[in-house]
Amino acid sequence: MPDPADKTVLRLREFLPYRLSVLSNTVSRGIADLYDRAFGLSIWQWRVMAVLGENAAITATEIGQFTAMDKVAVSRAVASLLDSGHIAREASLEDGRRALLSLTAKGKDVYEQIVPIALGAERNLVSALSAEEHAQLDGLMEKLARAAAPDRDLW
Amino acid sequence: MPDPADKTVLRLREFLPYRLSVLSNTVSRGIADLYDRAFGLSIWQWRVMAVLGENAAITATEIGQFTAMDKVAVSRAVASLLDSGHIAREASLEDGRRALLSLTAKGKDVYEQIVPIALGAERNLVSALSAEEHAQLDGLMEKLARAAAPDRDLW
DNA sequence: GAAATATAGTTACATATGAAACTATATTAG
DNA sequence: CTAATATAGTTTCATATGTAACTATATTTC
Secondary structure, three states, X not given: OOOHHHOOOOOHXXXXXXHHHHHHHHHHHHHHHHHHHHHOOOHHHHHHHXXXXXOOOXXXXXXXXXXXXXXXXXXXXXXXXXXXXXXXXXXXXXXXXXXXXXXXXXXXXXXXXXXHHHHHXXXXXXXXXXXXXXXXXXXXXXXXXXXXXXXXXXX | OOOHHHOOOOOXXXXXXXXXXXXXXXXXXXXXXXXXXXXXXXXXXXXXXXXXXXXXXEEHHHHHHHHOOOHHHXXXXXXXXXXXXXXXXXXXXXXXXXXXXXXXXXXXXXXXXXXXXXXXXXXXHHOOOOHHHHHHHHHHHHHHHHHHOOOOOOO
């Protein structure tokens, strides 16, 4: 029997990186639409809010680490969220370079509304899988993530 | 025991769409670097070439269908590949709007060189998995793709 | 067989993105 | 204590990307 590890021909549709990319883009686009339609938030803005919903009073740099966003993307998302009043910034007393960020009341309100939408979208996606398959998927993605970024042992 | 389907709290790191996105971006970026360093090709240019390596003399529209690229992205990739001499264009005799695209000798040469690099990158990624896990992954991604884009029953 | 409509592909424009330069504050070395 | 270096975050600039408008050819309708 042929071992897939011996492949010498490339079929794009069977090529894992390609399949991952198409799947991820399809999923992300669908979800981004939900956030945008309901609250006018981009996926980057939402990620920042999501992290602030889990962790109060953290810095932009920490947000970048939690969200896998680069610092420019964080800076822009933070600027727009400050502007729209979803988050607030407070200078750090110990270190003048840092600024502590947190959700405002408005931001918390939006956050509480989006969480169920996001979880619903996730549930909808995994509804195609049994509980066992879902668990498998978690494990497989964990392994792939390690293989793809061996350095980043944070997660 | 808690059923994950009952989640009411959102943890970004456990959120499937987010994990998919980060994984896909990490993988894609690594591979894009390979193509770019070795041949100065973007991932879009490479995808067009990959499809032309599998299917000779197809149109830009068909390339778009095979690669999940929109027509503007295909148009741009095609223009640059014509320019760099990797592909050639021939007007269709039956339909003046269509143009048939195919790899040139140079394009074929590059294609033959990239295929093993691409397959090697894929192998490296899935080397973290057993053969059984790899098969599971294929099945799970198939199901997720269907759930994410129920319309696109092409694949 | 002309007018209306559809399709293939390109161009233009507005916006998003990333890399590098920059500002301001902290820390380290001597 | 001052100079050199590091870090947090922003701005600038060049490029990438998506949407909509456009051109050219085909097809359909009457």
